[in-house]
Amino acid sequence: MLYPAELPGRARHYSPKDLIRSRALCFALLTLLWPGLSLAQTCPRPELNVGPAAKVHSRLEIELQDGRLIRTPHLAPFEASARGSSRMEQARAALEDWTRGEAIALGQRLPLADRWGRIVTPAFLASGQDLGLRLVAQGLVRVGPSHTDPCLIPLLAAEIQARNAKLGLWADSYYSVLPAHSSAALAAHAGEFVIAEGMVQRIGQTSTRIYLDLGPARGSNLSVTFSRQNAKAFADGGIVPDALVGKTIRVRGLLETRTRPQIEIYTPAAIEVMGS
Numbered sequence: 001m002l003y004p005a006e007l008p009g010r011a012r013h014y015s016p017k018d019l020i021r022s023r024a025l026c027f028a029l030l031t032l033l034w035p036g037l038s039l040a041q042t043c044p045r046p047e048l049n050v051g052p053a054a055k056v057h058s059r060l061e062i063e064l065q066d067g068r069l070i071r072t073p074h075l076a077p078f079e080a081s082a083r084g085s086s087r088m089e090q091a092r093a094a095l096e097d098w099t100r101g102e103a104i105a106l107g108q109r110l111p112l113a114d115r116w117g118r119i120v121t122p123a124f125l126a127s128g129q130d131l132g133l134r135l136v137a138q139g140l141v142r143v144g145p146s147h148t149d150p151c152l153i154p155l156l157a158a159e160i161q162a163r164n165a166k167l168g169l170w171a172d173s174y175y176s177v178l179p180a181h182s183s184a185a186l187a188a189h190a191g192e193f194v195i196a197e198g199m200v201q202r203i204g205q206t207s208t209r210i211y212l213d214l215g216p217a218r219g220s221n222l223s224v225t226f227s228r229q230n231a232k233a234f235a236d237g238g239i240v241p242d243a244l245v246g247k248t249i250r251v252r253g254l255l256e257t258r259t260r261p262q263i264e265i266y267t268p269a270a271i272e273v274m275g276s
Helices: 016-033 082-099 131-137 152-164 183-188 228-236
Strands: 048-056 061-064 069-071 103-106 118-120 193-205 209-214 222-227 248-256 262-264 271-273
Touching: 048 082, 082 131, 131 152, 193 222, 209 228, 209 248, 222 228, 222 248
Parallel strands: 069 118, 222 262
Antiparallel strands: 048 061, 048 103, 061 069, 193 209, 193 248, 209 222, 248 262, 248 271
């Protein structure tokens, strides 16, 4: 059996009870870091068996024996390099090992397929084990929030635990949280999904966008941007730009460096307010 989280010493494997304990320890912290995530709602639980798995594709899509594709949401991509390809293959091989011949279950309501024909929803084994959560908990992938929903809460909690324990990719300094003021560190990760941290120095606005500048050197330090059309959704999620000045935040997303280091975000869950 393949266990791709290659770490010195004995590998740690998580039972469902381990994951429940980890979530409980992190829930209080998460409500501070991501105030827009509501604990009143819950992530869908496995209620609908959709059939046995046949294989797992390179983008972590689970192909069922009837040809349908299941894609777990909120899993971040790896960089297009030998390092990133190796990490992705480790995650793919682990997921295929866990699911080979196993029945896959989804939530009660089956969502429509996306434009690539994939059903994007949390996927579970018949035993109830959340497959995306297991990938994150073993440090095989990072969380890349595409929108805000209750399913992010256990994923983000599991990532905190894996990062603190330096499991899987978190043992590799390449995936460390980037300092927003370091031009060299940002340049080395151009075009990649990253997690970066810095203090909000100023807020900028145009007719269409809002900018959070993380660092004193505008143009070389990281900026976080989102559409003004989404300002209410961000405020409802606890992200009010003016209130962030002087606070340290972590942001996750695709790092662009064509004009200046910049991460465009689409959900308030992409920002952690540190020390809240």
